Amino acid sequence: MNYWEKEIETLPRGEINKVQVEKLNHIIGVAMQSEYYGNLYKSKGIKPGDIKNIEDVTKLPFTTKQNLRDNFPWGFLACNKKEVVRLHSSSGTTGNPTVIFHTAADLDNWANLVARSLFTAGVRDTDVFQNVSGYGLFTGGLGFQYGIEKLGALSIPAGAGNSIRQIKLMQDYGTTAIHAIPSYLARLYDVFLEEGLDPRRDTKLHTFVIGAEPHSEEHRRRIEEMFGVKAYNSFGLSEMNGPGVAFECTYQDGLHIWEDAYIVEIVDPVTLEPVPDGEVGELVMTSLNRQAMPLIRYRTRDLTRFLPGDCPCGRTHRRLDRISGRSDDMFIVKGCNIFPMQIEGVLMKIPEVGNDYLITLDTVGDNDELIVEVEVKREWFSGDLYKLDKLTKDIIRKIRDEVLVKPFVKLVEPGSLPQSEGKAVRVIDKRVKI
Ligand code: ADP
Ligand code: K
Numbered sequence: 001m002n003y004w005e006k007e008i009e010t011l012p013r014g015e016i017n018k019v020q021v022e023k024l025n026h027i028i029g030v031a032m033q034s035e036y037y038g039n040l041y042k043s044k045g046i047k048p049g050d051i052k053n054i055e056d057v058t059k060l061p062f063t064t065k066q067n068l069r070d071n072f073p074w075g076f077l078a079c080n081k082k083e084v085v086r087l088h089s090s091s092g093t094t095g096n097p098t099v100i101f102h103t104a105a106d107l108d109n110w111a112n113l114v115a116r117s118l119f120t121a122g123v124r125d126t127d128v129f130q131n132v133s134g135y136g137l138f139t140g141g142l143g144f145q146y147g148i149e150k151l152g153a154l155s156i157p158a159g160a161g162n163s164i165r166q167i168k169l170m171q172d173y174g175t176t177a178i179h180a181i182p183s184y185l186a187r188l189y190d191v192f193l194e195e196g197l198d199p200r201r202d203t204k205l206h207t208f209v210i211g212a213e214p215h216s217e218e219h220r221r222r223i224e225e226m227f228g229v230k231a232y233n234s235f236g237l238s239e240m241n242g243p244g245v246a247f248e249c250t251y252q253d254g255l256h257i258w259e260d261a262y263i264v265e266i267v268d269p270v271t272l273e274p275v276p277d278g279e280v281g282e283l284v285m286t287s288l289n290r291q292a293m294p295l296i297r298y299r300t301r302d303l304t305r306f307l308p309g310d311c312p313c314g315r316t317h318r319r320l321d322r323i324s325g326r327s328d329d330m331f332i333v334k335g336c337n338i339f340p341m342q343i344e345g346v347l348m349k350i351p352e353v354g355n356d357y358l359i360t361l362d363t364v365g366d367n368d369e370l371i372v373e374v375e376v377k378r379e380w381f382s383g384d385l386y387k388l389d390k391l392t393k394d395i396i397r398k399i400r401d402e403v404l405v406k407p408f409v410k411l412v413e414p415g416s417l418p419q420s421e422g423k424a425v426r427v428i429d430k431r432v433k434i
């Protein structure tokens with residue numbers, strides 16, 4: 001058995017589009033029960049049935065994070081409050097938070113998508129799955145929890161942090177699969193070493209599911225090497241439920257995005273026109289199943305592209321390239337547009353470089369400077385000064401070749417960079433704003 005839901009996962013393109021058109025017409029009607037879409041669509045004369053073919057989706061207005069904030073908390077609710085059984089919310093440290101509501105049926109659909117995603121990455125009901133993710137308002141906790149249970153694997157709701165305890169759980173219960181953010185796994189590996197353990201020898205791990213934050217192909221390969229596992233890329237966002245939106249299959253060549261549940265567009269972030277197929281742009285998504293709070297043409301701000309061609313796994317749902325960053329991640333130094341992942345890609349290819357780094361943008365004199373602190377592997381840090389100096393110069397040259405700005409590079413001891421509780425903070429901007 002290769003598929004969780006064979007018929008849906010291998011639906012021919014024409015059929016997928018037909019399902020999408022039907023569901024979109026329906027979901028427009030559902031969305032119009034909310035104050036936000038009700039007012040907006042009435043004012044524009046949009047109604048269910050307007051969508052004749054899939055291209056018609058482009059006639060609908062976009063929805064942005066700002067719209068969600070402005071209408072917090074109930075403005076997008078499309079059903080009776082009595083029907084809502086859960087909410088997930090972003091922290092909202094700046095401005096209003098955002099909130100997503102779910103009915104019982106929404107949660108069931110979501111759990112099924114996560115189960116399908118995990119199955120696609122080769123996880124089975126015989127696995128012992130440790131979810132190393134914050135539970136609570138963050139969707140990575142409960143989102144995976146119910147998906148693992150639906151799949152039928154033995155779930156260990158370990159939560160985030162406390163690496164010694166995580167390792168103990170792995171050993172006590174023979175954990176075979178883990179979900180965690182990639183920046184954490186690199187740190188977890190160090191704890192294994194400090195404890196005198198080798199994850200290849202002392203655990204039964206074979207599968208990682210990594211996501212929730214951008215990471216480079218090189219970072220993935222490092223994690224696979226360190227632990228002796230296969231690491232699959234998992235993409236999702238709270239606005240589209242959370243995990244289970246797009247997932248790598250065992251071919252590890254792009255993430256299948258579930259097109260029976262979402263309409264997927266990639267647009268130029270400036271003109272908002274569709275980009276030519278295969279070009280990078282902003283991912284725009286429409287939720288087709290959610291009843292409590294459908295979102296139509298939601299601008300994710302995530303940058304990616306469709307991969308061309310068919311996947312050998314037989315799934316017909318299109319594949320996204322790994323997310324190269326968010327449109328708001330990009331920073332400009334000395335006139336050059338730079339994404340943190342470009343720098344990560346360079347660093348992770350250098351064998352002496354450790355797993356952590358921090359980019360700081362600062363004003364020095366009259367200039368903006370790019371400062372990159374780079375962790376060096378322990379066996380190298382105690383090396384001679386001549387070698388370290390050579391390494392610094394090598395890093396400077398390689399980063400400059402990639403981003404066209406010459407950085408200041410500072411080598412630091414492993415474990416010495418500040419560590420965040422959740423997703424890694426890769427860039428700090430201290431520049432004087434004029
Ligand atoms: P927040 O917006 O507060 O980070 P979410 O948990 O909803 O909360 O985060 C979703 C975002 O995380 C996505 O829009 C994307 O930017 C990022 N993300 C999630 N999975 C991946 C992944 N596999 N690769 C890169 N970025 C990812
Ligand atoms: K089981």
Ligand code: ZN
Nearest residue numbers: 249311313315
């Ligand atoms: Zn595939």
